[in-house]
Amino acid sequence: MGQIQLHQVSKSFGATEVIPPLDLTIEDGEFVVFVGPSGCGKSTLLRLIAGLEDVSAGQVLIDGLDATKVAPAKRRLAMVFQSYALYPHMSVRKNIAFPLRMAKLDKADQEERIAKAAAVLNLTDYLDRRPGQLSGGQRQRVAIGRAIVREPAAFLFDEPLSNLDAALRVGMRLEISELHKRLKTTMIYVTHDQVEAMTMADKIVVLNSGMIEQVGSPLELYLRPRNTFVAGFIGSPMMNLIDGPEAEKLGAATIGVRPEHIDISKTEGIWTGTVGVSEHLGSDTFFHVLTDAAPEPLTVRAAGEMALDYGARVHLTPRPAQVHRFDANGLRIE
Amino acid sequence: MARAVTSRRKIINTVVAWGIGFLIFFPILWIVILSFKAEGDAIRTPIEVLTAPWTFENYSIVQARSNYSMHFFNSVVISFGSTILGLIIAVPAAWSMAFVPSRRTKDILMWMLSTKMLPAVGVLYPIYLMFIQLGLLDTRTGLMIVLMLINLPIIIWMLFTYFKEIPVDILEAARMDGASLREEILYVLTPMAIPGMASTVLLNVILAWNEAFWTLNLTAANAAPLTAFIASYSSPEGLFYAKLSAASVMAIAPILILGWFSQKQLVRGLTFGAVK
Numbered sequence: 001m002g003q004i005q006l007h008q009v010s011k012s013f014g015a016t017e018v019i020p021p022l023d024l025t026i027e028d029g030e031f032v033v034f035v036g037p038s039g040c041g042k043s044t045l046l047r048l049i050a051g052l053e054d055v056s057a058g059q060v061l062i063d064g065l066d067a068t069k070v071a072p073a074k075r076r077l078a079m080v081f082q083s084y085a086l087y088p089h090m091s092v093r094k095n096i097a098f099p100l101r102m103a104k105l106d107k108a109d110q111e112e113r114i115a116k117a118a119a120v121l122n123l124t125d126y127l128d129r130r131p132g133q134l135s136g137g138q139r140q141r142v143a144i145g146r147a148i149v150r151e152p153a154a155f156l157f158d159e160p161l162s163n164l165d166a167a168l169r170v171g172m173r174l175e176i177s178e179l180h181k182r183l184k185t186t187m188i189y190v191t192h193d194q195v196e197a198m199t200m201a202d203k204i205v206v207l208n209s210g211m212i213e214q215v216g217s218p219l220e221l222y223l224r225p226r227n228t229f230v231a232g233f234i235g236s237p238m239m240n241l242i243d244g245p246e247a248e249k250l251g252a253a254t255i256g257v258r259p260e261h262i263d264i265s266k267t268e269g270i271w272t273g274t275v276g277v278s279e280h281l282g283s284d285t286f287f288h289v290l291t292d293a294a295p296e297p298l299t300v301r302a303a304g305e306m307a308l309d310y311g312a313r314v315h316l317t318p319r320p321a322q323v324h325r326f327d328a329n330g331l332r333i334e
Numbered sequence: 335m336a337r338a339v340t341s342r343r344k345i346i347n348t349v350v351a352w353g354i355g356f357l358i359f360f361p362i363l364w365i366v367i368l369s370f371k372a373e374g375d376a377i378r379t380p381i382e383v384l385t386a387p388w389t390f391e392n393y394s395i396v397q398a399r400s401n402y403s404m405h406f407f408n409s410v411v412i413s414f415g416s417t418i419l420g421l422i423i424a425v426p427a428a429w430s431m432a433f434v435p436s437r438r439t440k441d442i443l444m445w446m447l448s449t450k451m452l453p454a455v456g457v458l459y460p461i462y463l464m465f466i467q468l469g470l471l472d473t474r475t476g477l478m479i480v481l482m483l484i485n486l487p488i489i490i491w492m493l494f495t496y497f498k499e500i501p502v503d504i505l506e507a508a509r510m511d512g513a514s515l516r517e518e519i520l521y522v523l524t525p526m527a528i529p530g531m532a533s534t535v536l537l538n539v540i541l542a543w544n545e546a547f548w549t550l551n552l553t554a555a556n557a558a559p560l561t562a563f564i565a566s567y568s569s570p571e572g573l574f575y576a577k578l579s580a581a582s583v584m585a586i587a588p589i590l591i592l593g594w595f596s597q598k599q600l601v602r603g604l605t606f607g608a609v610k
Contacts (some may be wrong), residue, residue, distance in 0.1 A: 052506050073512040085507035089525045099523075102512035146511065156510075 001063045002153035002186035004049060005029045009058035009121060011210075013144045018211040018268055022056060026188060026203075027155075029064075031180050033198040034190045036233070043158055045207070049188065050074050050156050068196055073102070078147035082159040084139045092118075093127040099150045117145040120179075137168045144179070154186035161196065169233035169301040170205055173200060198222070206230050210288050228330040229257045237286060237301070241325070242294045246271075252325035252333055259301035261322035264308075269315025273298070275308045289314060306334065362405055362586075369393070369579035376576040392580035400563060404585060409559035409588075411474050412549070413542035416481035421483075422490045423579040424534075428493035430520075433502065443494065454484075454547050467550060472554045480552065482540045496530025497523075543589045560585035568573050585609055 004026040011019040019041045026032050034042040047053040049060060051072035058066050067075050070255050078099070096117055100110045118124045120307060121141040131139055147155055157176070161169045177200050180187050191197055197204050198218045206213040206221065206229070214226040218234075225231035231239045239256045247255045263269070264287065273291030285306045288297040293316075300316060308314065325333040368376050375386035379571065396402065431439045435512040461480065462471075470476030500523065508522045524531075553562055564585050567578040 063350060072509045073507075073514065079507065079510040081503045081507060083501060083503045085501065085503035087504060087508075087522060087526075098513075099510070099511035146507075150512070165555065267534060294557065 001028050003061075003063050004154060004186065004188070005059075005061040005064075006049070007056050007059040007061065009045075009048060009060060011041075011048055012056045014051040014187065017210070017318055019048070022210075022212055024205065024212065024215070026186060029184045031177075031187045031189065031200060032206055033197040033201035033206060034188065034205050035192065035194055036213075038192055039208035040207040042207045044210075046188060046256070046317055047276035048157055050077055050079055053134075057171065064184065076153040077149075078150050078154075079156040079158065080140075080143045080147050080160045082162055084131070084143045085161075086142055086146075088131055088138060090303065091128050091130060092134070092145075093122060095142055096123075097240065097328045098125075098151055099146060107268040107306065113149045117149045120148070121145050121175075123254045132133045132288055136164050137172060140164065140172060141175075142177070148183070152185070157187065157189040159190055159192070161191070163199075169196075170250060176200065187297070195236060204234075208233075208234060225256070225324065226332050228256065228326050230265055231324055231326070237299045240294070240298045242298075244294070245295045247325075250323065250325055253328040254330065255328040256324040257318040257322065259299040261319045261320065262298065262300045263317045264289075264302055264306075264317045265317065266302050266313075267315065268306075271298075271318075273314060273316060275310060275312045275314055277310070278308060280305060287314075289316060291316060337339055341435045351571045355424070365579045368582045371576055372556075373576045374394055374572060376579070383514075392576045393584070396567075396577055396580045396584065400566065400581075402563065403583075405558060405560045405563040406472060406588070407584075408557055411542055412481060412557075412559050413539045415474070415490075416485065417476040417538040419478060419482040420486050420538060421531075421535070424486060424489040424493050428490050428497050429523075429554050431490075432494050432497035432500075433505065437599070443491065446490060450487055458551060471552060472557050474557045477549060477552060477557055477559070480548050484548065485525070485538050485541055488541070489534055492534045492537070493527075493530065496534070500526050503515075540589055540593060578586055 006022060006024040007012070008018065008021040008023060009019065010021040012180060034045060036042050041245060044053060048055050048225075051067070053062075054184060055068060059066055062077075087098065090098065091115055096114050097110050100113060103115075114127070115124075117126055121144060123141055123145055126134060126138060131142065134142065140163075143160070155308075160176075161172050175275060176187075176189075189196075189200060201218055203215060204221055205215050206216055208229050208329040212232075214221060214230045216224075221230060221234045221265060225234060225239075228241055232241060235258055237259050239258045240262070241254055241256045243254050246251060248282075271293040273292040273293075274315070276288040276297050279286040282303070282305060285302045287300045287302065287308060289300055292299045298316065327333050336404050343546045369392055370388045370390070371383060372389055372391065375383060376385070431443065465471045465476055468476075470479070504526070505518055505522060508518045513521065543559075544561070546565075548557050550565055553559070564578070564581050566575055567581045
């Protein structure tokens with residue numbers, strides 16, 4: 001079991017309130033991702049759940065029991081740190097065994113669990129090495145191994161992939177998702193990378209300045225962002241947000257339209273503009289087009305390869321059903 | 335890119351460096367040479383000293399006249415004792431300042447360092463009186479306490495720097511893994527801090543071993559360490575260069591040997607954290 005509830009939890013450092021009171025429920029077995037720009041309080045929130053920081057007010061409930069005053073060691077949570085935080089003076093085997101040793105499990109049981117975890121994470125050949133002799137990806141696996149042997153109520157991941165290179169990151173992302181499908185244990189995952197959030201989460205919590213902007217499944221956030229912050233944060237490349245007359249025509253203060261929901265044509269369209277930089281990815285082509293609709297260039301995605309010269313005249317048409325409207329406070333208009 | 339250095343420059347630099355090194359080392363070398371010369375030869379001109387016959391007589395005379403082993407024992411007890419006493423206080427102090435700092439931590443560290451800026455002789459009189467009152471004069475316990483207090487700021491500072499180098503993440507990981515505070519210190523912090531602790535111990539043993547001001551002023555016969563043993567061969571009994579040299583060699587040899595065998599550890603400890 002691993003249901004986690006936050007009741008009016010807040011955190012202040014001195015006079016600065018980093019997390020105003022918030023409520024959040026994470027159901028047992030869910031993969032929840034906290035996402036937001038750096039400094040939005042997502043790591044602090046995770047540390048409050050872990051017990052590494054004390055809450056200033058409010059309650060943390062784990063499986064319905066008040067854990068607010070419970071020491072981190074006793075919360076039955078396992079954490080994977082961004083820096084891996086392996087014990088440098090211990091072999092991989094001892095690193096993975098450490099939580100079991102602390103739990104005073106008998107030797108045979110320890111060995112069995114270590115062997116199982118090592119097999120799952122492809123670490124069997126490295127058990128006698130020191131962390132210093134491992135690559136970044138292997139270290140991360142050891143950190144995960146150390147977390148899974150305990151069979152905790154929930155896993156907490158604090159930006160676990162940000163120290164890895166891009167290729168490895170994609171691989172580890174899949175491994176962690178795979179692990180979740182297999183273990184079905186609650187996972188809370190903190191990242192600033194919205195692609196990680198979109199690809200891994202059952203539920204995304206978008207945070208900004210310590211406040212929850214929106215909670216929902218990746219598709220809900222993509223299709224119906226609650227406000228302009230979420231609209232701009234979720235989706236890659238970023239949604240085009242347009243203020244002024246073009247928005248007023250649709251009865252909104254701001255309209256938002258994603259790059260993939262704008263059609264580009266050489267002959268006709270609603271907005272006219274000139275092509276700036278184009279980015280060719282092979283699978284897609286992104287054009288940055290300066291139009292009369294907005295002072296900033298709009299990003300447009302064309303599927304597949306498409307060649308347009310720098311400075312070429314083009315016409316853009318947003319797909320009406322996929323235009324998001326926001327009021328003067330930045331909130332979504334249905 | 336490596337800086338280009340001409341070979342002529344290299345030679346000049348090397349000669350100058352060796353020259354300076356020799357200049358610094360020379361007094362110690364001269365003491366060693368004098369200790370193997372007869373008392374009469376020791377006060378002659380350098381050339382005559384070098385050509386004079388070699389002898390071991392100074393060592394046997396010094397050994398016969400004073401109780402070297404007692405002074406040696408006192409030095410060992412005082413230097414190691416004060417260091418251990420210091421560690422008992424410094425480890426928790428450095429721990430709390432490194433891992434649970436308060437707003438005043440920096441000020442406290444600076445204040446402790448500032449005590450080293452006071453000339454020792456400034457507090458000699460009050461400490462001497464306190465020692466008389468407490469019956470600590472000429473006792474090993476008294477010297478251990480004073481030397482511990484003298485070196486405590488350095489011990490705390492060194493340990494503080496080493497503890498600071500240990501990533502908090504790792505200690506937090508131990509906490510998440512179910513370790514109690516005791517287990518966290520025992521199984522995670524201490525093994526990681528051992529190189530730093532070792533060099534702290536070494537440096538402080540050396541400092542305490544060589545300390546002369548307090549050891550000379552607060553001892554007479556019973557608790558006198560090797561520094562007092564050297565001093566006993568200077569002016570009051572006339573200048574016996576050769577015997578004074580022999581006594582000095584006997585006093586500095588143990589610590590020199592200790593330093594020689596642990597130099598790798600010392601350098602590693604002292605430059606710990608200097609790179610990355």
